[in-house]
Every structure is written in structure tokens, then in C-alpha cells.
Amino acid sequence: MYRKSQPxxxxxxxxxxxxxxxTAQQKSIAQKVDSVLKLMTLEEKIGQMNQYNDDHxxxxxxxxxNKKQEQIKNGQVGSLLNTVGTERTRSWQQIAMQSRxxxxxxxxxxxxxxxxxxxxxxxxxxxxxxxxxxxxxxxxAATEASASGIHWTFAPMVDIARDPRWGRVMxxxxxxxxxxxxxxxARVKGFQGNKLGDINAVxxxxxxxxxxxxxxxxxxxxxxDMSDRMLWETYLPPFKSxxxxxxxxxxxxxxxxxxxxxxGNKYLQRDILKGKWGFKGxxxxxxxxxxxxxxxxxxKNEYEAALSAVTAGSDMDMESRCYKNSLAQLVxxxxxxxxxxxxxxxxxxxxxxxxGLFDDPYKFCNAAREQAALNDPxxxxxxxxxxxxxxxxxxxxxxxxxxxxxxxxxxxxGPLVKxxxxxxxxxxxxxxxxxxxxxxxxxxxxxxxxxSNTSLLYAKGCDIEGNNKNGxxxxxxxAKQADVVILSIGERRDMSGExxxxxxxxxxxxQEELLKELLATGKPVVVLINAGRPLVFxxxxxxxxxxxxxxxxxxxxxxAIADVLFGxxxxxxxxxxxxxxxxxxxxxxxxxxxxxxxxxxxxNRNYNSSYNDESIFPKYEFGxxxxxxxxxxxxxxxxxxxxxxxxxxxxxxTITNTGKxxxxxxxxxxxxxxxxxxxxxxxxxxxxQKINLKAGEARxxxxxxxxxxxxxxxQQLQWVAEPGDFELMVGASSKDIRLKxxxxxxx
Ligand code: NOJ
Numbered sequence: 165m166y167r168k169s170q171p172x173x174x175x176x177x178x179x180x181x182x183x184x185x186x187t188a189q190q191k192s193i194a195q196k197v198d199s200v201l202k203l204m205t206l207e208e209k210i211g212q213m214n215q216y217n218d219d220h221x222x223x224x225x226x227x228x229x230n231k232k233q234e235q236i237k238n239g240q241v242g243s244l245l246n247t248v249g250t251e252r253t254r255s256w257q258q259i260a261m262q263s264r265x266x267x268x269x270x271x272x273x274x275x276x277x278x279x280x281x282x283x284x285x286x287x288x289x290x291x292x293x294x295x296x297x298x299x300x301x302x303x304x305a306a307t308e309a310s311a312s313g314i315h316w317t318f319a320p321m322v323d324i325a326r327d328p329r330w331g332r333v334m335x336x337x338x339x340x341x342x343x344x345x346x347x348x349x350a351r352v353k354g355f356q357g358n359k360l361g362d363i364n365a366v367x368x369x370x371x372x373x374x375x376x377x378x379x380x381x382x383x384x385x386x387x388x389d390m391s392d393r394m395l396w397e398t399y400l401p402p403f404k405s406x407x408x409x410x411x412x413x414x415x416x417x418x419x420x421x422x423x424x425x426x427x428g429n430k431y432l433q434r435d436i437l438k439g440k441w442g443f444k445g446x447x448x449x450x451x452x453x454x455x456x457x458x459x460x461x462x463x464k465n466e467y468e469a470a471l472s473a474v475t476a477g478s479d480m481d482m483e484s485r486c487y488k489n490s491l492a493q494l495v496x497x498x499x500x501x502x503x504x505x506x507x508x509x510x511x512x513x514x515x516x517x518x519x520g521l522f523d524d525p526y527k528f529c530n531a532a533r534e535q536a537a538l539n540d541p542x543x544x545x546x547x548x549x550x551x552x553x554x555x556x557x558x559x560x561x562x563x564x565x566x567x568x569x570x571x572x573x574x575x576x577x578g579p580l581v582k583x584x585x586x587x588x589x590x591x592x593x594x595x596x597x598x599x600x601x602x603x604x605x606x607x608x609x610x611x612x613x614x615x616s617n618t619s620l621l622y623a624k625g626c627d628i629e630g631n632n633k634n635g636x637x638x639x640x641x642x643a644k645q646a647d648v649v650i651l652s653i654g655e656r657r658d659m660s661g662e663x664x665x666x667x668x669x670x671x672x673x674x675q676e677e678l679l680k681e682l683l684a685t686g687k688p689v690v691v692l693i694n695a696g697r698p699l700v701f702x703x704x705x706x707x708x709x710x711x712x713x714x715x716x717x718x719x720x721x722x723x724a725i726a727d728v729l730f731g732x733x734x735x736x737x738x739x740x741x742x743x744x745x746x747x748x749x750x751x752x753x754x755x756x757x758x759x760x761x762x763x764x765x766x767x768n769r770n771y772n773s774s775y776n777d778e779s780i781f782p783k784y785e786f787g788x789x790x791x792x793x794x795x796x797x798x799x800x801x802x803x804x805x806x807x808x809x810x811x812x813x814x815x816x817x818t819i820t821n822t823g824k825x826x827x828x829x830x831x832x833x834x835x836x837x838x839x840x841x842x843x844x845x846x847x848x849x850x851x852x853q854k855i856n857l858k859a860g861e862a863r864x865x866x867x868x869x870x871x872x873x874x875x876x877x878x879q880q881l882q883w884v885a886e887p888g889d890f891e892l893m894v895g896a897s898s899k900d901i902r903l904k905x906x907x908x909x910x911x
Contacts, residue, residue, distance in 0.1 A: 193518060196522070201510060201513065204509070206505070207240065208240075208265060209505050209506065213479060213508050213512065214488045216243075216245075216483060217451075218244050218247035220247060223245075223451065225452060233259050236269065237259055237262045241260075243269055243480065244256055244269055244272070245318075245482065247271050247273070248273055249312055249596040250313045250529040251529075252313065253271050253529055256269055257525050270512075270521070271313055271315050273318070273593065274591055275306070275317035276320075277305070277591060277718065279309040279593050279595065280543075280595045280602075281547050282589070282603070283304075283305065283551070283719075284301075284554040284589075285591075286319075286321065288554035288555075288716065290336070290337035290343065291554055291556055293343065298347055298351060298550075299351070299354040301547070302320070302350070302352075302353075302354025303364075304546050305354075306356070306364060306366045307364045307537055307540075310364050311534045312528075315367060316412075320348055320370060320406065321336045321371050321372065322337065323336050323376045323402075324338075324341055324378075325338065326378070326752075328669055328699075328741065329381065329666055330382035330384065331661050331662065331664030331666065331696070332376075333377075333696075334589065334590055334660040334716075338740030338741040339741045340755070340849050341399075342401075342848070342851075343849060344402040346405070355368040356410060361518055365519075367411075368412060370403055371414065371450070372418070373433070373437065374395070374417060375390060375399045375419065375421050378399065384663050386419065388419045388422070390421070390422070393842065407441055412445045413448060414443065414445070415447070415448050415482075416449055418456065425460045425462050427456075427472075428472035428473050428475075429476050430476040432477075433477030434477040446479040446480060446514075447477055447479050451483050454470060454484040455486050457472060466484075467486075469486045469490075470494060473486070474487070491505065544720060547719045548720035550718075551721055551725075552735075555712050555713065555714050556738065558712070558788075558789070559790070560710050565728075565729065566730050567730050567731075569618075570618075572619065572647055573618070573621060573645060573647050574650060575648075576620055577622070577625045577678075578651045578652035578653050579627050580628070580652040580654055581624070581652045583605060584601070585600045586656065587603050587604075587717060587719075587722070588716065588719075589696055590661025590664070605722050606692070607722065610729070613723075613730055613732075621642045623641075624639070625675075626673060628653075628654070628655065628673055629672045630673050631674055632674070633678075640681050647687075649682055649688065649689045649690070650689075650692065651679055651690070652692040652694065653679070653694070654671060655695040655697075656672075659695075669700050671693070671700075679703070679708060680703070688709055689708055691710065692712050692714045692725065693711065694715065695716075696716055698743040699743075700746060700783070712725070731792060731825065734793060734827040737789050738789035738896075742754060742782045743784035745778065745781075745783045748778055754786040754846075754899075755846065756845060765780070766780055785897055785900075786898040787899075788899070793821055793822070794822045795821055796822045797817060797819055800892075800903040800905055801815070802905055802907060806908045806909075807908075807909060813868070813869040814866055815833070815866065815869060815894070816864050816866050818862055818865075819855060820857070821859055821862070824859055827856070830852055830854045831855065831894065832852045832896070832897065833893070834847040834898065837874065837876070840886055840888075842878055842879060847893055850869070885909055887908075887911050888908065889908050892905045
């Protein structure tokens with residue numbers, strides 16, 4: 165109905181392409197986009213805004229649709245998700261090349277923590293606080309994914325999360341806005357490399373815009389109700405940081421924010437993202453979220469859903485089909501101007517041009533390159549390093565760890581010892597032709613590590629879930645024969661992730677009971693906890709002599725764990741999220757307000773802000789993590805004690821490695837604004853440095869305090885630094901503050 169006659173269009177297109185080639189150097193992409201747009205019918209434009217799932221795998225509720233090929237040929241589809249591998253992407257692209265205008269498809273995929281080579285889950289990796297390492301894993305993921313036909317990853321997830329019941333905490337960088345913003349930046353840089361269009365760059369998609377991490381009660385897809393000030397101060401900065409890093413795209417979110425679904429939220433998408441922040445890329449909806457606005461009760465039908473989403477600034481509809489079914493009618497009914505459609509399409513085409521897909525739609529479909537990239541041994545090294553850096557040493561009584569390489573007999577017990585795929589965690593990609601055997605299990609890792617003088621014994625002991633204790637006796641027997649026991653317990657990998665909220669976050673089944681039996685043997689027991697979220701494990705925390713929180717570490721899990729167990733890597737990670745003692749404490753996070761009746765200790769809970777039946781303290785605080793060595797903090801110096809808004813203070817502190825091992829320390833700088841027109845948190849992370857010190861080595865490091873670090877959003881949502889007193893704290897965790905001083909911001 166909207167078509168121009170075929171030969172005329174083809175001729176015109178040839179002219180455009182020829183012209184494009186000749187003048188490629190001079191013509192800006194924007195001009196090229198305009199010339200393509202001019203050729204497009206309304207239906208073809210709407211097609212660009214339509215994204216389907218390839219039927220191969222699904223990451224959401226599937227809508228059966230066997231007409232995809234035909235629709236692609238008709239120019240009715242702009243992008244596919246969940247299509248992986250050069251062969252498969254090539255075959256879909258060939259179909260798109262049969263369409264009238266031959267506009268290439270974009271292939272999107274959740275490459276969240278690796279493609280073939282799997283890295284630690286993002287929350288684990290965040291605990292490394294190692295921005296270079298984080299950027300590097302994203303870089304490798306992009307290198308593999310782009311070689312395997314992928315143009316676009318739906319990552320990073322930058323949602324701040326304070327509720328470990330929410331299964332998706334595994335996918336983000338934890339609870340802190342400052343750390344989260346830095347990591348968001350690093351991940352976008354890693355995915356996109358030097359520039360879009362490079363052969364190994366994929367477009368990043370920063371998600372979920374916005375505030376999805378604050379779903380009430382930690383229940384996935386739930387509503388979010390928060391003040392604007394909280395939104396701006398705590399939840400939006402990582403998105404802004406990702407934007408500053410140059411992210412190509414954003415994804416909106418499933419939740420409503422203060423009653424308006426994010427997908428149809430004009431304030432978020434048009435006013436903030438595309439308005440105030442000037443974002444030039446495009447916004448994709450989350451899976452089905454355009455249509456889900458009907459369930460939210462915010463629109464009546466698909467027609468209204470499409471109207472709401474497109475008006476609000478959602479450019480591409482993932483899987484709901486509302487755009488496909490209703491946008492043309494909306495234009496016809498004059499509910500939306502074509503200009504609105506044009507704006508969305510231009511944004512999408514712009515990215516397709518930037519990726520170089522108009523020059524060569526099969527640019528990322530080179531099977532030889534795919535093979536080389538997926539088998540690059542360098543990637544495995546990156547995975548091992550990232551995994552080791554993500555392991556958090558929670559407890560190490562009497563320096564039980566590291567284990568001696570001369571240990572005669574080690575009993576390795578637990579349901580996760582020989583697990584293979586579990587180590588991948590949630591959001592792994594099923595890469596065609598690749599099975600999971602390349603993942604190093606914890607058992608293999610230990611086998612690789614120990615010499616012929618050490619004998620390794622194994623017992624499963626129990627399952628991850630269920631009440632069956634039949635394996636306990638064997639486990640105890642095995643433990644009795646050993647000099648040291650290592651017990652590997654935790655969640656199943658799919659217990660944390662999308663749609664994996666849990667009301668009970670203890671270690672499942674009888675695993676802690678197994679630990680009790682093993683401890684009763686009197687043997688030293690090292691516990692490995694594998695999980696996608698902070699779990700509650702008070703019995704283990706209080707009774708096991710040594711605990712490593714190993715999260716899900718990816719392809720090299722086994723080798724990395726073995727490195728840490730035997731001291732070939734000295735653990736350096738620090739928690740990016742507070743670990744509660746009980747579910748009742750949630751939400752619990754370090755940067756809370758003091759309240760009018762602050763509770764300061766557990767002895768006195770009367771008439772203050774606390775629970776009568778629970779400690780006021782978490783089990784492990786934000787920023788906590790041990791090392792095999794120890795660090796002393798000394799000599800805090802400030803270049804001045806009073807600063808004006810246009811000045812800065814240089815802070816120096818000396819860190820000394822006072823232990824026997826070389827090691828890395830994450831030195832954390834916190835500030836407290838003592839009096840504010842808006843109450844300020846007890847402390848806020850404002851900087852950190854990860855430093856490597858040889859045993860006995862001392863180094864003085866410097867931080868800068870400037871206006872930016874003293875500012876917050878006031879009641880009028882202005883970003884201000886208010887004159888007054890500040891407390892400076894430098895420490896090894898949010899609780900373990902080693903040095904303090906005060907300074908004043910003066911007018
Ligand atoms: C839904 C998830 O919320 C989103 O993060 C993901 O990218 C899409 N599904 C696609 O798998």
C-alpha cells in the first residue's frame with residue numbers, strides 16, 4: 165500500500181549506493197541515513213522498529229510466528245535477537261537482502277558475561293573493583309560475539325540493586341552508585357572498543373532504563389516507587405556514565421516508575437535521556453514490554469500501547485508486535501506524526517551505518533574468523549585472571565588458607581565439585597557447535613593444581629536442593645581420611661537471574677547440615693560458596709574456619725579457585741553488595757541515612773531505628789574482603805582543610821603491606837556531608853584505588869576531592885555542593901575505616 169514501483173526504487177537505490185561509495189569519505193552518515201529514509205515506505209520504516217526473537221532459543225514468553233522469513237523479505241523486521249553463529253546470522257541476513265531496500269538486519273544477543281569464553285557473573289566481577297580487567301572481559305566478549313555474527317549485546321545492566329532477593333542482582337555491579345558508574349563506563353568501552361564499525365566492536369545496550377533494580381520487595385518485574393531525588397542521585401548516574409562512555413543504545417525496563425511504565429515513560433526517555441542528556445542512539449523496549457503496558461493497566465490495547473511507547477521515545481519494539489500492528493494506523497489516524505517514526509528509524513539506521521552493515525551486511529559472518537576468535541587461548545587467560553580477581557575471601561581463621569602444596573590428602577566434597585555447566589552462571593550463550601566441556605570444573609581445577617604427592621578424595625555429600633542426607637556418611641568417611649576438607653556448596657546457577665527472585669536466600673537444601681557433620685570430624689574445612697547473589701549463611705559464617713565466596717566464575721572457575729586455594733593468586737576482591745544476616749534486614753545497604761534515632765549498637769535497640777529481634781549490622785558489609793596478607797593505613801594528609809567550590813584538596817595516604825604475601829588492596833575513600841538541605845548518607849564511596857604491593861612494600865597514594873565529589877541533588881534537583889563540614893574516611897571496607905579527618909567547604 166505504501167510501496168513505490170519496484171524498478172524505479174531499485175534504480176534509485178543503485179544510484180544512492182554508487183553515490184555513497186564514491187563520496188563515502190565526504191558524506192556524513194546522517195546524510196546517508198536521510199537518503200535511505202527517503203526511499204522507505206511507512207511500512208518499511210515501521211519494520212525497522214520491529215524486533216523479533218529467532219525461534220532458536222527464547223529469553224522471554226514466546227509468540228509463535230511462522231511468518232518471520234516472509235516479513236523480513238517484506239522489510240517488516242529491523243532486528244533479530246537470539247540468533248548466534250556466523251552460519252545462522254548469515255542465513256537470516258540473506259533473507260533481508262532479498263527485501264526491496266536490502267536494509268541489513270541487526271543481530272542482538274544477551275552477551276552478559278562472555279560469549280563462548282564465560283567470565284564471572286557481573287556482580288562477581290564488580291567485586292574485583294578492577295576497571296581494566298572489567299573492560300577487558302567485555303572486550304573479549306565483544307571480540308568473540310562479533311566474530312560470531314553478533315552486532316549488539318544487551319549489556320551492560322547498570323541497575324543499582326539493594327535487594328538480594330531480586331535474582332537479577334547477579335547481572336549488575338551491586339549497590340553502589342559510584343562503583344556502579346565506573347563499571348558501567350568500563351563495560352561500555354569494553355564492548356564497543358575503539359569505535360563502532362571496527363570488526364571486533366559490538367554495540368552496547370545499557371539497561372534497564374530505569375530504576376528496575378528497585379522493584380518492590382525484590383520481586384522481578386514489580387513496580388518501583390521512588391522519589392525523583394533518589395532516582396537522580398542513586399539510580400540514574402550509572403546510566404549517565406554509560407552514556408558518557410558512548411553507548412549506542414539503551415533498553416527500557418519492565419517496571420512502572422511511580423505508576424508510569426518505563427516503556428511508555430516520556431519523562432525518562434524523551435525528557436531525560438534524549439532531552440537533557442542528548443542521547444543520539446536508539447532505545448529498544450524490553451521483551452514484550454510495549455504490550456505489557458496493557459497488563460500494567462496503563463493503556464487499553466495494543467494500539468494505545470504503541471502510541472504510548474513511541475511517543476515516550478521507545479524506538480524499537482522487542483517482540484510485542486504492537487508497533488508492527490498499530491503504528492501505521494496511528495499515523496493514518498493522525499495520532500502520531502510521521503516525523504516521530506522518522507526520528508526512531510533514523511536512529512536505528514544510523515547505527516546500522518556506523519556498524520558498517522550497509523557496506524557489507526555479512527561483515528560479521530566470517531566463519532574462519534569465528535573459529536579463530538572462539539579458540540583464542542588468550543581469552544582463556546583473561547577468563548582465569550578475571551575469575552581469580554572476583555573471588556572474595558570472607559573468613560580465614562588461623563590463616564588456614566592458602567593451603568600448602570604439600571598437603572597429603574585433600575577431601576573435595578559437595579554437590580558443586582564436579583559440576584561443569586553450573587560454573588557458567590545465568591545468562592550463558594549456547595554457541596552453535598560448542599559444548600560445555602571446555603569449562604574447567606572445580607574438581608579439574610584442583611587436579612590441575614596439585615602434584616603427584618597429594619591425593620584427592622571426592623564425595624558429593626548431598627544435592628543442592630532437597631532433604632536427602634544419604635550421602636552424608638560417605639562424605640564424613642572421606643573427610644576423616646583427609647588432612648583438609650574443601651566443601652563446595654551454594655545455589656544452582658539458575659537460582660539467580662531473570663525471573664529468579666527468592667523470598668528465602670539461605671543456602672538451599674541440607675548443604676549447611678553437611679558442613680556441620682564435616683566440622684564434627686575435627687578436620688579443617690574450607691567452604692566455597694557458589695551463588696549469584698548475596699546469600700544468608702550464618703551457620704557457615706560462624707562455624708567454618710575459612711570461606712571463599714566464589715559466585716559463578718565462568719569457563720576458568722576451577723583453575724581460578726585452585727589458584728586462590730593454594731595462594732598462586734592472593735584474593736583481593738571486596739563485596740560490591742552488602743550481605744544481610746537475614747531476609748528481614750533487607751534492604752540493607754551501607755550508604756543509608758542516620759535517621760533521627762540512629763541505632764549504634766546491638767545492646768540498645770530501644771526507641772531507635774532497629775529491629776528488636778535482629779542485629780543492626782549486616783553479616784558482611786559493602787567493600788569487605790580479606791587477603792592472605794595485611795595492609796596498614798597510615799599518614800593521612802590533606803593539602804588543605806578548607807576549600808572553595810573551585811578548589812580541590814589533595815589527599816595522601818600511605819598503605820603498607822605488612823604481611824608475608826604480595827597482594828592487592830582496594831583502598832576506599834568515603835565522604836560524609838555532615839549537614840545538608842537534604843539529609844546526606846552516613847558515608848558515600850567517592851573514590852578508590854586498587855594497588856599491588858609486594859610483601860613489606862609501602863606506597864603513598866593520592867586522591868582528589870573536588871566540588872563534584874561534594875555535590876548532590878537538592879530538593880529542586882539541582883546538582884549542588886553546599887558549604888559546610890565534611891568527614892573524610894579512608895578504609896579497607898565501608899565499616900573498616902582506618903583513617904579519618906574533617907574538612908570544610910567554604911563560600
Ligand atoms: C528480558 C530481559 O529483561 C532483558 O534484560 C534481556 O536483554 C531481554 N529479555 C532479551 O533477552
